[in-house]
Amino acid sequence: MRPMPVTGPSIRLQNVSRHYGAVRAVDMVSLDIAAGSLVALVGLSGSGKSTLLKMINRLVEPDSGSIRIGDEPVESLDPHILRRRIGYVFQNIGLFPHMTIARNIAIGLELAGERERQTDRVAELLDLVELPQDIAARMPDQLSGGQQQRVGVARALATRPGLMLMDEPFGALDPVTRDNLTGQYKGLHERLGVTTIIVTHDMAEALYLADRILVMEGGQIKADATPAELLSGDVGAEAEALVAIPRAQAAHLIALGKAR
Numbered sequence: 568m569r570p571m572p573v574t575g576p577s578i579r580l581q582n583v584s585r586h587y588g589a590v591r592a593v594d595m596v597s598l599d600i601a602a603g604s605l606v607a608l609v610g611l612s613g614s615g616k617s618t619l620l621k622m623i624n625r626l627v628e629p630d631s632g633s634i635r636i637g638d639e640p641v642e643s644l645d646p647h648i649l650r651r652r653i654g655y656v657f658q659n660i661g662l663f664p665h666m667t668i669a670r671n672i673a674i675g676l677e678l679a680g681e682r683e684r685q686t687d688r689v690a691e692l693l694d695l696v697e698l699p700q701d702i703a704a705r706m707p708d709q710l711s712g713g714q715q716q717r718v719g720v721a722r723a724l725a726t727r728p729g730l731m732l733m734d735e736p737f738g739a740l741d742p743v744t745r746d747n748l749t750g751q752y753k754g755l756h757e758r759l760g761v762t763t764i765i766v767t768h769d770m771a772e773a774l775y776l777a778d779r780i781l782v783m784e785g786g787q788i789k790a791d792a793t794p795a796e797l798l799s800g801d802v803g804a805e806a807e808a809l810v811a812i813p814r815a816q817a818a819h820l821i822a823l824g825k826a827r
């Protein structure tokens with residue numbers, strides 16, 4: 568049985584800041600994300616991407632500003648309810664090493680007190696992320712990196728959240744596996760009707776995947792554009808510097824092809 572389609576919420580940040588001592592990890596960010604959209608957050612290491620994501624599910628509290636999911640300010644929501652509504656894929660996968668894959672996937676259901684039909688739900692989720700059923704009984708270290716990343720996505724989807732926050736979910740993979748997973752997630756996002764914010768280092772991935780790309784630098788959003796707008800240029804030096812890399816790679820490949 569396929570999960571019921573859900574319609575993800577909109578998200579609104581107003582003047583949100585989080586400082587660590589003198590470091591402005593996130594600095595007065597205001598942002599509206601449309602319900603059901605897929606937004607990529609890109610930027611150099613340390614630009615504030617993870618901090619921004621973690622403030623949406625209250626793993627980190629802002630120093631100032633407000634965050635709303637749909638009509639509700641996040642600070643008014645019980646963190647348990649909030650985390651059931653938000654799927655979170657960790658930057659470093661973060662599977663529990665001493666738990667089976669099945670338990671790793673079901674942990675959110677357990678925490679939410681949904682103990683019934685867990686085995687069925689785990690089977691359904693393994694199908695959803697295209698993993699074989701027989702890995703349910705294995706331990707995380709018996710899976711490849713790509714399989715572990717899929718488990719991370721399955722776990723985040725377990726409670727049928729309307730919002731997915733994904734922090735470099737497909738990092739550290741070979742390019743082919745990465746490309747497969749990216750394409751597969753795009754399909755899932757559309758089928759489930761969720762809202763997704765995905766952090767990636769890979770501009771080419773962001774251009775392919777997202778409806779909209781946010782470029783962060785020094786805790787601020789320096790560009791906010793569709794892939795087409797980014798590719799046509801004129802969206803600021805920070806964005807242009809990031810787009811220049813895949814652009815140069817593509818030009819190089821085309822030139823190589825012509826030279827043959």
Ligand SMILES: Nc1ncnc2c1ncn2[C@@H]1O[C@H](COP(=O)(O)OP(=O)(O)OP(=O)(O)O)[C@@H](O)[C@H]1O
Nearest residue numbers: 587590591592610611612613614615616617618619
């Ligand atoms: N718990 C913390 N304590 C102190 N400083 C922190 C903490 N978390 C983040 N920072 C600092 O805030 C800034 C933004 O960090 P953040 O993790 O949000 O960056 P990022 O864009 O996700 O980087 P990366 O691409 O490397 O994951 C960095 O300068 C970081 O050192």
Ligand SMILES: [Mg+2]
Nearest residue numbers: 616617618658
């Ligand atoms: Mg990060």
